[in-house]
Structures are given as structure tokens and as C-alpha cells.
Amino acid sequence: xxxxxxxxxxxxxxxxxxxxxxxxxxxxxxxxxxxxxxxxxxxxxxxxxxxxxxxxxxxxxxxxxxxxxxxxxxxxxxxxxxxxxxxxxxxxxxxxxxxxxxxxxxxxxxxxxxxxxxxxxxxxxxxxxxxxxxxxxxxxxxxxxxxxxxxxxxxxxxxxxxxxxxxxxxxxxxxxxxxxxxxxxxxxxxxxxxxxxxxxxxxxxxxxxxxxxxxxxxxxxxxxxxxxxxxxxxxxxxxxxxxxxxxxxxxxxxxxxxxxxxxxxxxxxxxxxxxxxxxxxxxxxxxxxxxxxxxxxxxxxxxxxxxxxxxxxxxxxxxxx
Amino acid sequence: xxxxxxxxxxxxxxxxxxxxxxxxxxxxxxxxxxxxxxxxxxxxxxxxxxxxxxxxxxxxxxxxxxxxxxxxxxxxxxxxxxxxxxxxxxxxxxxxxxxxxxxxxxxxxxxxxxxxxxxxxxxxxxxxxxxxxxxxxxxxxxxxxxxxxxxxxxxxxxxxxxxxxxxxxxxxxxxxxxxxxxxxxxxxxxxxxxxxxxxxxxxxxxxxxxxxxxxxxxxxxxxxxxxxxxxxxxxxxxxxxxxxxxxxxxxxxxx
Numbered sequence: 412x413x414x415x416x417x418x419x420x421x422x423x424x425x426x427x428x429x430x431x432x433x434x435x436x437x438x439x440x441x442x443x444x445x446x447x448x449x450x451x452x453x454x455x456x457x458x459x460x461x462x463x464x465x466x467x468x469x470x471x472x473x474x475x476x477x478x479x480x481x482x483x484x485x486x487x488x489x490x491x492x493x494x495x496x497x498x499x500x501x502x503x504x505x506x507x508x509x510x511x512x513x514x515x516x517x518x519x520x521x522x523x524x525x526x527x528x529x530x531x532x533x534x535x536x537x538x539x540x541x542x543x544x545x546x547x548x549x550x551x552x553x554x555x556x557x558x559x560x561x562x563x564x565x566x567x568x569x570x571x572x573x574x575x576x577x578x579x580x581x582x583x584x585x586x587x588x589x590x591x592x593x594x595x596x597x598x599x600x601x602x603x604x605x606x607x608x609x610x611x612x613x614x615x616x617x618x619x620x621x622x623x624x625x626x627x628x629x630x631x632x633x634x635x636x637x638x639x640x641x642x643x644x645x646x647x648x649x650x651x652x653x654x655x656x657x658x659x660x661x662x663x664x665x666x667x668x669x670x671x672x673x674x675x676x677x678x679x680x681x682x683x684x685x686x687x688x689x690x691x692x693x694x695x696x697x698x699x700x701x702x703x704x705x706x707x708x709x710x711x712x713x714x715x716x717x718x719x720x721x722x723x724x725x726x727x728x729x730x731x732x
Numbered sequence: 733x734x735x736x737x738x739x740x741x742x743x744x745x746x747x748x749x750x751x752x753x754x755x756x757x758x759x760x761x762x763x764x765x766x767x768x769x770x771x772x773x774x775x776x777x778x779x780x781x782x783x784x785x786x787x788x789x790x791x792x793x794x795x796x797x798x799x800x801x802x803x804x805x806x807x808x809x810x811x812x813x814x815x816x817x818x819x820x821x822x823x824x825x826x827x828x829x830x831x832x833x834x835x836x837x838x839x840x841x842x843x844x845x846x847x848x849x850x851x852x853x854x855x856x857x858x859x860x861x862x863x864x865x866x867x868x869x870x871x872x873x874x875x876x877x878x879x880x881x882x883x884x885x886x887x888x889x890x891x892x893x894x895x896x897x898x899x900x901x902x903x904x905x906x907x908x909x910x911x912x913x914x915x916x917x918x919x920x921x922x923x924x925x926x927x928x929x930x931x932x933x934x935x936x937x938x939x940x941x942x943x944x945x946x947x948x949x950x951x952x953x954x955x956x957x958x959x960x961x962x963x964x965x966x967x968x969x970x971x972x973x974x975x976x977x978x979x980x981x982x983x984x985x986x987x
Contacts, residue, residue: 498828
């Protein structure tokens with residue numbers, strides 16, 4: 412549904428996005444993850460046709476935003492980081508305005524539907540300026556939904572909201588994602604991605620450093636262990652355990668073990684690893700890293716983690732199938 | 733087309749949603765009304781004196797002595813006012829980030845520019861509508877030439893429409909309304925006083941510069957003489973400013 416190919420964007424000498432490629436299938440909910448300034452917003456703005464890329468393409472359903480801007484934009488709903496509101500309009504007038512410029516046929520019906528959808532029916536007559544931040548975020552969502560787009564692009568939809576509002580928006584997003592709608596949302600709140608998305612694309616310093624299903628990304632490392640007598644012999648013994656696909660020596664006797672893709676019983680694997688490591692003075696054996704660990708590992712330092720053999724710079728094989 | 737008009741309608745509404753719009757409208761109607769009252773008083777004194785003068789007062793008439801100076805004063809007020817009306821057109825959208833709604837909608841840049849400009853023209857029409865009472869009073873008390881009134885209205889509208897086009901262009905270059913205001917006012921003032929060039933430096937260049945001036949093209953129209961050349965000047969001036977604004981909006985997408 413969405414296909415980003417070798418996208419590159421420079422602002423003068425600043426290289427905001429470097430050769431980003433990823434793909435989102437129809438009906439999928441994908442989280443765009445990365446620290447501030449990683450290039451998430453730039454990528455989304457290019458996707459929605461707000462700005463042009465320096466090179467590369469962004470395709471929606473096989474069509475380039477630049478070749479057919481009107482056709483493509485009619486199918487995308489975009490909620491920027493700061494909702495693009497006109498503060499002194501009423502909610503209803505604003506959503507109707509959005510419906511009109513998005514070339515909806517029945518403006519009033521579409522506006523009422525979108526307002527109802529985001530739960531703003533009671534405040535439709537109120538001036539946007541006087542609404543709380545959470546409500547304003549909903550008005551922004553109504554604007555993105557009003558033309559019933561196939562693709563929703565949401566830039567940090569819960570930023571700056573209090574926890575209760577955040578949960579509400581998250582619920583709303585889950586409802587919106589149900590069905591055939593394809594959703595890309597960016598965030599740096601990891602819990603949000605885990606709650607809503609099925610897959611994440613991690614961007615760091617303008618590059619894609621990982622693109623995986625959350626479950627795979629979070630549990631790529633099957634175990635973390637520390638032994639008192641590290642060495643080549645120890646490494647070989649642990650790597651030889653069936654189900655271990657890779658072993659990373661992190662120094663100081665610390666090892667990170669990656670499980671092969673077909674291993675389902677991580678507990679059994681850890682038991683086997685423990686038996687092998689016990690001969691080398693096993694000190695600690697931790698369970699798999701969470702999404703947070705994976706995220707921190709991927710976004711620390713400059714550029715892709717060399718320990719991962721440079722692989723994550725391009726989308727991982729699992730997602731290209 | 734529907735989308736363009738929706739933008740125009742929103743822009744027009746915006747003027748009435750803010751104190752700025754009402755301030756401009758009320759101020760304009762008040763000041764033009766005040767000018768008109770003072771000028772009518774002055775005119776009636778002059779006409780009375782001329783009637784008693786043994787040298788005759790045939791030359792004094794409403795058209796030349798009242799309508800013309802009134803509209804040239806109105807033009808000066810509009811010169812001061814228009815930058816304040818046009819400053820928000822793009823600067824505000826960029827500042828409050830609502831530009832992204834327009835950019836991510838299936839609109840092209842020309843529709844955005846045209847819509848915003850039409851909205852500003854709509855407000856200008858409301859402003860000029862607020863001076864119509866002066867014409868009614870003239871008809872009630874005197875016998876003005878409808879042709880002169882009409883061509884003065886047209887000329888003033890075209891002149892102010894040019895002001896707004898310049899203002900919109902400067903507004904597209906900054907996200908600060910104050911900067912847009914100052915720059916467009918400076919530009920308009922520059923274009924205005926170019927007409928002095930002819931008298932200050934009576935040469936070919938002075939003539940050319942005077943020709944570019946916005947003011948010099950009003951002269952004939954204020955006398956009720958509608959020349960195609962003058963109308964074409966204003967229309968091409970507006971066209972150029974709109975084109976430049978359109979290019980500027982296009983450039984945002986590519987910078």
C-alpha cells in the first residue's frame with residue numbers, strides 16, 4: 412500500500428533523511444520509531460506531498476505522490492505533529508472546510524460523520540481555541556478522517572497529552588486501524604507502538620536501522636548472559652547450542668544470544684544455553700530484551716549498530732516478503 | 733473551484749472573527765466618513781464664496797472639487813490599511829501550522845493563492861461598500877456625475893487590489909505578520925512615490941519610473957476617463973504579484 416524507495420531529503424547542508432526504504436502492506440499498522448530529529452516527520456511530510464524529496468520516491472498504492480498529487484492526496488489523511496487548526500473557527504466549520512478542500516461530495520454528512528467518529532459531537536459548535544489539547548488533537552484527527560482515506564499518516568498523535576487523554580486517543584487509533592485502513596504513526600513513546608502497531612520501522616539519524624514485527628524486534632535477543640571465564644572455547648560452546656543463530660560478545664564476559672527465527676520455545680532454549688554456559692562459570696542469565704532495549708540499542712551511537720553486521724540499514728528480509 | 737471558493741470564504745470569515753478585521757473596517761468607515769464630512773463642509777463654504785464672487789464660480793463643481801479629492805484621500809487610507817489586511821494571509825497559516833492542512837489536501841498551489849487573494853478582495857469590497865453612503869449623500873444633496881463616481885470606485889478597487897497582491901506576496905515570504913506588514917508597507921510606499929520621479933528628474937527614466945508608479949494610473953480614472961492602459965496596468969500588476977506568490981508557495985514544497 413505504501414512503498415518508500417530510497418527516499419533522500421536534504422535541507423541545505425543538513426541531511427535529514429538518508430536513503431530510507433520501507434513498505435507497509437494494506438491494512439497494516441506500522442509505527443515509525445526514532446528519537447527526536449531522526450527524520451520521522453520529514454518522511455511523513457514527503458509521503459503526504461507536503462514537501463518534495465531530494466531523490467527517491469514515495470508510492471501510495473503504486474502511485475507517486477508527485478505524479479498524481481490530487482489522486483494520491485485524496486486517499487491520505489495526515490495529522491501533523493501540531494494539528495493544523497484554525498483556532499477561531501468552530502469545530503464543525505473547520506471540519507466542513509477540511510471536507511470541502513479535500514473534495515468530499517457531501518460535505519455536511521462527511522463532517523458530521525468524522526466529528527462523531529472522534530467523539531466530538533457535543534463540542535461541534537465550540538470554537539477550537541477554547542478546547543483542551545486532547546480535544547484539539549481529536550479535531551486534527553477528524554480533519555484527517557473526513558474524506559475517509561485508505562491511508563492514515565499520524566505524526567506523534569499523542570504528544571503533549573495527559574495520560575488519560577493518551578489512552579483515549581490510543582483507543583481511538585485502535586478503532587480507526589480496524590478494517591482495511593493502513594496506518595503509519597510516528598512516536599517516541601514505545602508503549603504506544605506496542606499497544607497499537609504490529610510492526611515498527613526504527614529510524615535513526617535519517618536512516619532505517621530496523622524494520623521488524625514488534626515481537627521479533629523485541630525478542631531478537633533470546634538471552635543475555637555473563638560468564639566468569641569467557642573465551643573462544645566458551646563462545647563456541649554457546650554458539651553450538653541448537654537454536655542459537657548468532658552470538659555477540661559484548662566484552663567483560665557479557666554475551667547476547669540471538670535465537671533462530673524458527674525457535675518458538677525461548678524458555679527451553681535458555682535452559683539449553685544455561686547448561687552450556689555453566690561449564691564456563693555462568694554468573695547471570697537474563698531473559699530476552701524488551702522493545703525498549705532493542706530501541707535503545709538501535710538508536711544509540713551514530714548510525715547502524717556494527718554488531719549487527721550492517722544488516723539493518725536496509726529492511727530486514729522478513730518484511731520484504 | 734469549490735475548494736478555491738471555500739478558502740476564499742474562510743479567509744473572508746477570518747477578518748470578521750478577529751478584532752483586527754473589525755478594527756480595520758470600523759476605522760476605515762469612520763475615517764473616510766470624517767474626511768467626507770470635512771470636505772463637504774469645506775466645499776460648501778468654497779462654493780458659497782465662489783457664488784458671491786464677482787469673478788464667477790462656474791468652475792466649482794461636485795465632481796472635481798469633492799469626489800476626486802475624496803477618493804484620493806481614500807486611496808491614501810487604503811495604502812496604510814491594506815498591508816494590515818494582507819499580512820496574515822500566508823504568515824498566519826505558517827505560524828500556526830495550518831498550512832499543512834492546505835498542502836496535504838488535494839489542492840494545487842494556484843488554488844491556495846487564488847483562494848486567499850479572493851478572500852482578501854472580498855473584504856476590500858466590504859470596506860468600499862462602507863463608503864457608499866457618501867455617494868448616496870451626494871445624490872441627495874447634489875448632482876454628481878455617475879460616470880466619475882463609478883470610475884473612481886473602480887480605480888480605487890483596482891489600486892487597493894494591487895496593494896493586497898503585494899501584501900500577500902510579502903506575507904508568503906515570512907511567518908511573521910509584523911515583518912510582512914513592514915515590508916509590504918515599504919514596498920507600497922516606494923511604488924507610490926515613484927510618481928514624483930517625473931517631476932524630480934524630468935527625463936526618460938523619470939517618465940518610465942512615473943509610469944510604474946501606482947498613483948499615476950489613478951489620475952485619469954479619477955477624472956472619469958477609463959483608459960484600457962490603466963486598467964491593464966493594475967491587472968498585470970496584480971497578475972505578476974499572484975504569479976510570484978504562486979511560485980513562492982510551489983518553492984515551499986521543494987526547498
